[in-house]
Amino acid sequence: MAYIGTKPTVGNFQICDAISVVNGQAAYTMQVGGVNVNPQSANHMICSLNGTIQKPNSSYTVSGSTITFASNLATGDVIDFIQILGDVLDLGVPSDATVSLAKLTATGTKDNTTFLRGDNTFAAAGLDGWSSNSGNLLPADASKGIYLGVNSATAANLLDDYEEGTWTPTLSTAVSSITVSGYTTQIGTYVKVGRLVTLTCMIQATVSAFSNDPTITGLPFAPSANRYTGVATGLSNLILSDDADNVNNGERLAPSVRTGDIRFYFGGYNTSSADAYICFTTQYETNA
DSSP: OOOSSSOOOOSOOEEOOOOOOOTTEEEEEOEETTEEOOOSSGGGEEEEETTEEOOBTTTEEEETTEEEEEEEEOTTOOEEEEEEOOOTTSOOOOOTTOOOGGGOOOBSOOSTTEEEOTTSBEEESSSTTEEEETTEEEESSTTOOEEOSOSSOOGGGEEOOEEEEEOOOEEOHHHHTOEEEEEEEEEEEEEEETTEEEEEEEEEEEEESOOSOOEEEOOSSOBSSOEEOSEEEEEESSSSSSSGGGOOTTOOOSOEEOSSOEEOOOSOOOOSOEEEEEEEEEEEEBOO
16 A cells, blocks of 8 residues: 555564573573563564674574574674564554553453443443342342333332231231130231232131121231222131121121221121131232
């Protein structure tokens, strides 16, 4: 390619470290900064011996990082310098493990937890504010979640809570005006997805002096409002009829989830001592 004026100088010019001559030795290792260097060929370097520029492939040859003179050097000979020109058409490819972080001009923290971005800055790997634990995503802030079904931040599509656990259902002696002699079974489980709580309850207890609507306390999360919801799967010995399947007079089997408990509404109650059974599944919303 023709140029007007001085032709640009290109190449990866390097001066090798000083080499001490060993009497009777022809081959020497070329290094720059203590690291072996490999000229592309003998023609890609200039070597001066005893003040005289040597002819490539005649006065010396090159194999890898080794220069071998045509004859053994003797005491008193001096290798003045060896200049490696590199690929005179471009800068070439740096040798393995020769480019350090100090050579990079990118901004940001340079360590094993960051990566170099296209805008020449270092950034932490992974999602902002998230890490992983045993392959599971873990937010730095427990109040954060994930948007589902949308490609923009829409509050109605934000899932920011999920929890499974157990709770201890208890018959309220204050609200129900009931005497509980003891419990045979108190089992409660729950699953909370967002604001929706699904819970199960199973109680077997010896009760007497029952004179008000049976009320369950100990909910895992406070309900956000009073409402009738869920399905009672079994109630017995809490009402005047023989069992829960024969409830009449408009009595409700659906539990009413209130702001602090769950209540069943009936028209009559069993006032004699007996084993009471309550078993149901229900759902409610919470602001917790």
